[in-house]
Amino acid sequence: MAGGARTVRTGAGVCGKLGRMDCPPPPSADRIARSLAFMEAHLFGPLTLEHLAQQAQLSAYHYARLFTAHMGRSPMAHLRGRRLLAAARRLLDQPQRSLLHLALDCGFESPEAFSRAFKRQFGVAPGRFRRGFSLTPLEGQFPMSLPESVQPQVALLPDRQTLPAFTVAGYARDFDESNKADIPQLWSRLLAQLPFEGQLPSWNSYGVVSCVSAENGSLRYLAGVAVQADAPLPPGFERLHIAAARYAVFRITLGGGGIHLQIKAAMAKIWGELLPASGLRVAAGPDFERYDGRQALDQAGAVIEFLVPVEA
Structure with a gap:
């Protein structure tokens, strides 16, 4: 499923690499699953829409449309949600860690940028979240796998x-x-x-x-x-x-x-x-x-x- 290249047997022989002309294209769900796995493995890296689309072997435009149809939100909105959900988990798991270090660890340039993004996503500032929220209901808001x-x-x-x-x-x-x-x-x-x-x-x-x-x-x-x-x-x-x-x-x-x-x-x-x-x-x-x-x-x-x- 998600992960590396698949080996597909066809009447023309064995295809060791996706995308060959004699190989059938992978189903759309496999394409999205592969990009989700790549997103999770590089969550705080410098990902772009083009990087994710390459994992699905689609153009950025086609990939964005397909991803939104499957997941209910755009690829970059989902990526932001996964990043902020990971940050929220760290807020609760590491209560003594400063917002400065947490923001930098999660790929934000400053605590202010982190706080703005966090509040836009969850409706509350990181400090308030740390003092009075439970993370469990939010886990399914940005799933790691396809909802299907x-x-x-x-x-x-x-x-x-x-x-x-x-x-x-x-x-x-x-x-x-x-x-x-x-x-x-x-x-x-x-x-x-x-x-x-x-x-x-x-x-x-x-x-x-x-x-x-x-x-x-x-x-x-x-x-x-x-x-x-x-x-x-x-x-x-x-x-x-x-x-x-x-x-x-x-x-x-x-x-x-x-x-x-x-x-x-x-x-x-x-x-x-x-x-x-x-x-x-x-x-x-x-x-x-x-x-x-x-x-x-x-x-x-x-x-x-x-x-x-x-x-x-």
């Missing part, structure tokens, strides 16, 4: 579920198609705050979608936990009361690896296939992801439930 390599299994459970009213609280933000990939940042901030006074004694956490616009697809997303209705909240938290409702429950079984990309694929299947085929009528009210906390979501077999309010 892990696909979730999605099923509509046969029974509807009725829940009483409850209250969730956590970090919330407005999203649209341009920034939905930043949702893991909310989870990173939330996990660093848990547990807190007023949180209900449960492992459950919730990703609640509300205020959905039919015109442009924008929405408000809250990453939170169940709380007492009048509990004092940590600074920056938002409270959301969810009325009693009857829900269709979809079980999403993850395949390991990038969480955000798998959830995105699961949502496309739920809203595009399973829900229309069910004949259920969606009711007013928030829908939400529910995590039971029993297994890390980046492990194969981890389960998320997605609940959609439906009419009786």
Whole structure:
């Protein structure tokens, strides 16, 4: 797969080097996988779009289009994300290391340049990140492998579920198609705050979608936990009361690896296939992801439930 040259047997003989006229071209996924492996091996080197395109044996233009189609962002944006994710890991693993040394180690010219890039990517300065963030939800935001390599299994459970009213609280933000990939940042901030006074004694956490616009697809997303209705909240938290409702429950079984990309694929299947085929009528009210906390979501077999309010 990714790595060095492959040996391909054809009717014309053995091709020891990719790109020969008598060899079939490698599949597009192999091309992107090879460039991702090269990117990771030279993460803080002087990489350019042309360097990466050479690994895929494509023109820079063709490679950029193909990479974006596979990964959901441009090659250089993905490279910046991988670099900053590695820097974030070092921030947490090396708490005594100065930002100056960290910035230089990660290929930035100065701590100021590093801080600006870090804040643009993660919405918070490096020092603040070091004091109050969890890295795990961000790991799948810029995966090292192709998202097609892990696909979730999605099923509509046969029974509807009725829940009483409850209250969730956590970090919330407005999203649209341009920034939905930043949702893991909310989870990173939330996990660093848990547990807190007023949180209900449960492992459950919730990703609640509300205020959905039919015109442009924008929405408000809250990453939170169940709380007492009048509990004092940590600074920056938002409270959301969810009325009693009857829900269709979809079980999403993850395949390991990038969480955000798998959830995105699961949502496309739920809203595009399973829900229309069910004949259920969606009711007013928030829908939400529910995590039971029993297994890390980046492990194969981890389960998320997605609940959609439906009419009786």
